[in-house]
Amino acid sequence: MSTKQVALYGLGNMGYLVAERIAGKFSLQVADLDQAAVAKAQSALGAVSIQKPEDLAKTQVVVLCLPSPAASQAVLAQIAPHLPADAVVVETSTVNPADIHASARILAKHGIAMVDASIMAGVSQMAAGSAMLLVGGEEAALASCEDVLSAISDKRIYFGPSGAGAAAKVINNAVAHAVMVVVAEAGSMATAAGVDCEKLVGLLSDKQMGLHRPLTHRYAERIMQGNYEGGMPLEAARKDSVLALELAQSLQVPLFAIQGAHTAYDIALRAGYGRDDYAAIAKVWADWERPAAPSAQG
Structure with a gap:
């Protein structure tokens, strides 16, 4: 002791x-x-x-x-x-x-x-x-x-x-809580569409195909490295997002997080990032963080 x-x-x-x-x-x-x-x-x-x-x-x-x-x-x-x-x-x-x-x-x-x-x-x-x-x-x-x-x-x-440890905990919890909403929405859509939820959990748990992929590949290997060449174009990801919104609407399943996430793809597409890998949605936040150019003086 x-x-x-x-x-x-x-x-x-x-x-x-x-x-x-x-x-x-x-x-x-x-x-x-x-x-x-x-x-x-x-x-x-x-x-x-x-x-x-x-x-x-x-x-x-x-x-x-x-x-x-x-x-x-x-x-x-x-x-x-x-x-x-x-x-x-x-x-x-x-x-x-x-x-x-x-x-x-x-x-x-x-x-x-x-x-x-x-x-x-x-x-x-x-x-x-x-x-x-x-x-x-x-x-x-x-x-x-x-x-x-x-x-x-x-x-x-x-x-x-x-303060860095405290910030990491708050960010981790924010991600977990947001993903919880997304997963709840996905499960509701799956149930309404007749999809086997146990198999859906297996799919989303797959390290190559599921929830891990946006973090380990698109964030760690693309966003952190600034590498947006090749891959799945953002415009294609937006098209898939539209399909998800249409499916939910046809099933009368309300969406909150998935619906809100679609807006980021709209903004990124309008900003000219449609042919970049869809990890380029991160550029939307980078653009906001970049200081605005000084206005021209007449």
Whole structure:
């Protein structure tokens, strides 16, 4: 057992599992509004209840697993003046980079470092030890809490400076939630058209033909490399999108995500990218990001 003192704020469903993992290797302090959860951590994990901010005078790492950025920042405002100058705070909740930066500003007044380590897992995965942390922060801060991060999960991806791990988690979830709508629409169309849904799942799961292909081939091999030559023309992909919209309409299946995605193909076609590989829809966003040319002066 390490002599390092670690504190955890938040003993909800995920927080308690994080506490279990930390308590296996470190002396643990805990705090939560639910006193029953605190009592359970005391009896089952040997944790010490945090009674007042001054109890953190020798705490080297503080882990936050709270329900909102406001809750995290309220805790930090209370405890930051009482933490040792070499302490590190680790935010594990799903928040935006702006929330990480706001928390970091509270801590910076006291010379305390901030690390974002968003938990990429559900409760069952954390319990099984298969969770992953998406990490952002300065190297010195990460080195100071590496052993604690390792206790929480041995699977970690470092994305870059402060806030990068939080951004990666939000983006990952956005993709998952958007794909969920697309998959629900596809399943509804399949059911209405008499398509075997089990076989459709097999098709969409195929690494060469299904959902993987846009990510591993068109994004990684084309968009990231700026390679839009050859391949399936964008105008052909738009034609297929039209067919999907016509099929859904004939089956009286409402579409939201697939209908909205079609608009990107319309815009890209109008922009002159019809003969490029259909990964060229990414150029629509690149065009928006490019600074506008200065207007001519008369």
